[in-house]
Amino acid sequence: MVAFGAKASHFAGLLQACINKRARLPGKIVHAQIVTTGLSPDTFLLNRIVELYATCGSLDDASRVFDTMPSRNVYSWNAIISASCKSGDIVSAYNLLGEMPERNVVSWNTVISALVKDGAEAKALDLYYVMLREGFMPTHFTFASVLSACGVLGNLEHGRRCHGLVVKVGLDGNAFVENALVGMYNKCGDILDATVIFNGMSQPNEVSFTAMMGGLLQDGYIDDALWLFAKMRKKGIQIDAVVVSSALGASARGAEDGEVGRYCKSLKCDGYIFGQQVHVLVIKYGFESDIHVGNSLIDMYAKSGDMCKAQTAFMTLPEVNVVSWNILISGYGQQGDSKKVRDVLQQMQKSGIEPDDVTYVNQLSAYIKSGDIEAAQQMFNNIVNPNLTSWNTIISGYCQKEMYEKAMELFRKMQFLNVHADRTTLAVVLSACSGMGFLQFGKQIHAAATRVMLHSDMFVASGLVDMYSKCGQIEAARWVFDRMPERDVVCWNSMMSGFSLHSWNKEAFHLFQQMRSMGMYPTEYSYASVISSCARLSSLSEGRQIHAQTAKDGSINNIFVGSALIDMYAKCGNVGEAQLFFNFMPRKNIVSWNEIIHGFAQNGCGDMAVELFEDMLRREEKPDSVTFIAILTACSHSGMVDKGLQFFKSMEKDHGIVPLADHYTCIIDALGRAGRFNEIKALIENMPCKDDPIIWEVLLSACRVHANVELGKLAAEHLFQLDKLNPAPYVLLSNIYADLGRWDGVSAVRRLMIDRGIVKDRGYSWIDNKESVNAFMVADDVRTVDNLSEQSNHWVCQL
Template sequence: MWTVAGEIMGLWSRDIPEPNEVTFTTMIGALAQTDQFKEALELFRLMLRKRVPVDSVSLSSILGVCAKGERDIGLCHGLSCNAQGKQIHTMSIKLGFDRDLHLSNSLLDMYAKIGDMDSAEMVFVNLNQHSNVSWNIMIAGYGNRCNSEKAAEYLHRMQCDGYEPDDVTYINMLTACVKSGDVRIGRLIFDCMPSPNLASWNAILSVYNQIADHREAIELFRKMQFQCQHPDRTTLAIILSSCAELRLLEVGKEVHAAAQKFGFYDDVYVASSLINMYSKCGKMELCEHVFSKLPELDIVCWNSMLTGFSINALEQDALSLFKQMRSLGFFPSEFSFATIVSSCAKISSLFQGQLFHAQIIKDGFLDDIFVGSSLIEMYCKCGHVHGARCFFDLMPGKNTVTWNEMIHGYAQNGDGRSALCLYSDMISYGEKPDDITFVAVLTACSHSSLVDEGLEIFNAMLPKFGVVPKLDHYTSIIDCLSRAGRFHEVEVFLDTMPCKDDAVVWEVVLSSCRIHANVTLAKRAAEELYRLDPQNSASYVLLANTYSSLGRWDDARVVRDMMSDKKVLKYPGYSRSVCKNDTQMILENKQ
């Protein structure tokens, strides 16, 4: 039976008659560096069978293999890397290397990386001496376990024992705080650093970006520049992401200038972040400028441009770009297909969507969850719910997003009963509904007049599934009750819900009051809307129309006079016909 170890021995028998511990250790290290962990372990076992002397360096090398290989290879020859690492630990004690500091640090590193911090503690306690490396490994280990308190404890003990924290120590502590979500301690650690290096800056910037405190991230970036610390591509990508989220175009332009100053004008990673930032600021012409200046493109840049066109409602441009990408020989990723199919959904182009569906099958992305969810969305938005359901039933794997998309598709197309059945199936299959699921199913109940069913689902959200009702859920159930004219229950919700200061809820109530001629509640809803959004003409018009429908012309005139006195303008409605493709014409009504 052919093995890597046997092949290596065949080569050695010709070139190296008697391989020694140095030869074996070198080869084990080379295999580990190329992520051939099984082969490295196999070679170590061959070393033992050949009775080649094993030293502390050999053991340290194979411990590194166990540390890296645990997540990648799992079982090897019936044993996990964890178990094999413990066997090597036993061997090191048997061979008398238990006091070797380098080997002990390798043991610490192995246990820390596989998450066995109890064993790491035992090794650490029994060390006759420590080093900065030992302390850093323990801090990193607890950081990886999201235990910033324990990591901070080791930092404190390290300093009490007279060891000076180095850059690695601070990076490990920052990482621990990031993974534990402990921003306050992370910032204290960062502020204690005498001269933070680039990795430290990137770590703290990443913290604020992840918790969506983008303004603080930008302020720290400015501070970084004042301290003459040059950014790298990671720094620039983080800050551009923060600028994109806050739609800070001018700050984004400044970061763009900094990227050019520091030589990142042709870096595709930075370019993708610039395209994302400019597209979210609505500046597609600047996206195209950045894109056109790149000497080499990758699929990430193409995807960034596709997303930019999509979020700016330039779906035809997205379709043209996708065609250009294919013509230049770029192979679309699953993200490319998910984006372009979503663009077809937005313009209700079933013909284009079906063409992309065929291409997805040909390119082998049909089993991707996100591509599948986009196809379901496309078929539903094009009114082909049966096609969406057929595809949904054939999907080999489903997640919450997929179920939500199909339930929402039924809701959009007014088939509330099917949405409820699918919701029940989702729970039966063990998939836990999330807040988006409940928005979809409550919307379905509202559109299909399934009021009692909607109330039952809403009341089960928190006690049964642990989902706290949010504004969208209250809006949906209030809309459901209002459409049915059950205004007494609507008022109970209005009085008890936590989100009273949202105009959408009151617009829903006011619109239904006009249909059911409930003047008392209509006046209350209109007064709330006057308070929340005094220049919105909808509240005045809806209340005036409510009075008009009952023949109360004087009251309607008072409302319209009030609207005139406050200089509230109502813009006229219009319709726009747009040719979407050769086979389809979409009529978009705008109010």
């Protein structure tokens, strides 16, 4: 009996050695010897033989041994289940688990883990709950698999339940489980809870850092990812190719977005420079031959705009794949270099690597970026079966070129071919509806989004808010916004922009405050919108509050925020502060110059506006159409008629800018204020924009001031043709006749108003007493007016 046991022990040792070395042939020899010596009924040895064949990937041999076993225990079943899982036969493993007369936690863990690895996360989660119902206590292996499944499914609710059980069974300090929790929360988009878990880890390892960096990158926290990488190095934690690739990815995103956060600021560098430092580490640790690291290097340099170094990184890779070529093509595409893209594509095909869908999309993007939409369309037409990304790219290209009708035509064709739209498609088409003011089609897109359950998607909902706002349906935009389950800063910006567009300025300011109170960080676009609202409200105190906030978070140096602040101070009558801010702007563009010139024009400081305009020309800043509206307005309001005429004539002659209706309005206003009607008459005879009502309204107002019946009647007649129900021209013409004592003319105009059913609009005034806005109209209740009068007297006394 002792000899028998010694033999069994001897064979068990031999089998273990074969298992360790995955030595199938020597293992078969040992198996034959076991049979020869009469030990084949031994369950322990047979279990080891099954394990041997499973390790060597021979499921058939393992199954034959299992099927002929005279006696099986739980380890026998676990061995054959493991063999099925390792060979990829998950269905058999799942069925074997159900057939087991007795299971242990290893049985459950093996199948749950295999299901997760096989992409059947939902089934793994179901099996986990069956395991719990049958009274089995999960281990750290169970939790790692289940948390991974929750992460892939994006199922935060089940992930949190699993986390609760982890804490209950005391495994929340297990490194294996902690890493799985960090990964799950990151994949579910809950970066805050992922950070809490990570910060609470006693000894985070390279897996922890890699998972956390991936989550930060996914959520756009580029600088935090770079800081984490630096912390990892400082702690002496081993750096592998995956971590280096993540760091390069963060550097690429930082360089592409122009982001410089606290860590990069402390090093006085940006994403590009940090990426170069990581490149040094790549060389130091010998990762330059790793294809994933090499591709990350190419991507980092490409997104930084340094295509020379991207090309060098590409050339130094010992072996490239289709991803490498695609990144290089994308880099040249982002620069709009369609010729280089074609050259690289030819080199790729010569190398024997076939382009894939991504290659064609990158080439398509390159044509669009370079402005060659015709070449993009031709290339798109040559794609045999364009995928959804290709459709989205070409439709987006037409939207970028403001060719909205063509974009919609392509979208209809896409629907006809039964290509199903995704969130990107819907958002792009909504932008086309916004650009055209095509409300009816926008509503159809809203209905389509609802049918496929994408109406609540942030990307789509933000497009809906923008579409309804630009189509004049601000209430509908607010309705969509209020029902969004979650919002990012883009959604808030869309709603604020909508309020600002429709002069719902108080609402825009309150929305900005609400956004801040919810912990959302405003972007430069947020600030520009709310500052514009403050400008329209002439709310200097609120405007200064926003100004202080922009200074605090660094947005003050943004050129568009700065331009909005200039406009706000000017519209609040504080032109001196507007000029002071303008003078200290580190960078100025045409928008900044236009705002300051227009600010002086609005405040009657024509001389200063002219001085600034001439200074702008001396600095070789190229004026645009808006610049001339501002300077002509300044000349008009300050009585500098000849100067205004000089600038007007120089538009086309010196700057190649064809005067538009707004420019004619300004110069006619200037001439009208000066009573120079002969020059106006000559001007309007030759102007191309005779159907613009504002021009005739300005002329009619000037005729009223100077009692010019001849031109006043001409202007009124044009206005009657353009909008016969507008009461303003009738009233102005009637007043001209009245001022001259021509009562027959007054009677004729009034009869015309009665015949056409036109009623003069009631005038109204409003007073902002800081706590509320009080408005009253002509013929309002006397008590209301008396009350406002008492308040006004009280304020005057206080002054």
